[in-house]
Amino acid sequence: MAASLKLSPSSSPPLLLNPKSRSSPHLLKPFPSPPLSSPRFSSLKRSNLFDRRGLGLLVHAVKNDGGMDPRSPAPEYQSGGESTMPERFRYLTREAPDRPVRWPWVIALFFLVYCWRTVLWELSNWKKAALAILHFFGYLSKLALAFVFHFIGDPITGFIRIIESSLYLVRDIYFSIIAFAPVPELTRIILFASTILAIGEATVPDSVNSQPYLLTLAGIIGFGAVKGVILEPFFWLFLVGIFCFSRFIKKRESTSAALPSAAVLAAIGEPWVRGLTMVSYLALAIVQNSKSSEEAVNVEVSLKQRKLPLPLLLAALSIGIHVAAKWIRYRHLRWMIA
Structure with missing residues (x-):
């Protein structure tokens, strides 16, 4: 039976070319064909197909009864799943890489845009959150x-x-x-008050520096009387109280005790009150000076530092501020006109 079969040239066993050894013809190996006497392969037709992708020669059996078109590609290229080629033939081929799938990148891009939009929204609301926290602490x-x-x-x-x-x-x-600083009136106040202070300092040295607080209190009382805050009866009562405190509690001389009250009356009083006060204080100073002994008069008092009373300092400062503001206003108008 085997002797009666004739082999056609097309039915000779094909040669498979290994892709890695195309340039070496001596590496060609004949593919072992199954025995022709087997009834399993009696109805099969062998056909050689050339791989279009350049992967070598592929040999596969196709049924003649219409099970598969010989011109159709191999089953392993029809789907992107696992290959159906037997293990013993897989060394003859190379798996074709699948096409890259691009739609997962679209999904990732969508999520990235969404997350970035959320972050921007949160960043735009941080001021509102901070203000809400501040309002809470304010409450x-x-x-x-x-x-x-x-x-x-x-x-x-x-x-x-x-x-x-x-x-x-x-x-x-x-x-x-x-x-509205009354510069002439402030000048007269400084002049008359300085005259009283000079008389008291000439009679009793260190009478001004020894009672700075009483002089300041007397100046405040005089300012309140000028502004109308202190009524006239209380004004006279305060002056008498200052004299009594200095004369009987501090045990000072009459000239030193009467110095704050006399300075206030000479500064803010009526013209006749100013004249009467200056004449009376001068007479008191002369009487006290005549009663004192020659030894006490000839004693030299060394003063390291003379302090100006605060009311007179504030009056002089008011005159300076008013004159400076008037000069600046005048110069400013001149510059604007020029």
Whole structure:
């Protein structure tokens, strides 16, 4: 039976070319064909197909009864899944790489854009969050302040009102000095008060430096009387109280004890009050000087530093500020005109 079969040239066993050894013809190996006497291969037709992708020669069996078209590609190239080629033939071929899948990048790009948009939105809301936190702490501070004011609110309110009134008073005094400072009257005050101080210092040395607080208090009383804050009876009562305190408590001479009251009367009094005060104080100083012994008069008193009374210093400063503001205003107008 095997002798009666004739082999056609096309049915000779094909030669498979290994892709790695195309340039070596001596490496060609004949493919072992199955025995022709087997009834399993009696109805098969061998055909050689050339791989279009350049992967070498592929040999596969196809049924003649119409199971598969011989011109169709091999089953391992029809789908992207696992190859159906037997293991013993896989060394003859190379697996073709699948096409890159691009749609996962689109999904990743979508999520990246969404996350970045969310981050931008959160960054745009950080100011609102910070303001909300600050408002919350503001409400807490208001609650604590209300709790404190519930117990000691009245003293705190009174203290705040005193501070506010003081600030308004200082501002009014400053603007009144710049705009409406009575320079001639302040000059007369400095002149008459300095005359009284000079008489007292000549009679009793160190009488000015020994009582700076009483001189300052007398100046404040005089300023309050000029502004109308202190009534005239209280004004005279305060002056008598200052004299008694200095004469009987501090045990000073009559000239030194009467120095603050005489300086205030000479500074802010009427013209006849000023004249009467200066004449009376000068007579008191002469009488006290005549009663003192020659040894006490000839004693030299060394003064290291003479301090100017604060009321006279403030009056001189007011004159300087007013004159400086007037000069600056004048020069400014000249510059604007020029």
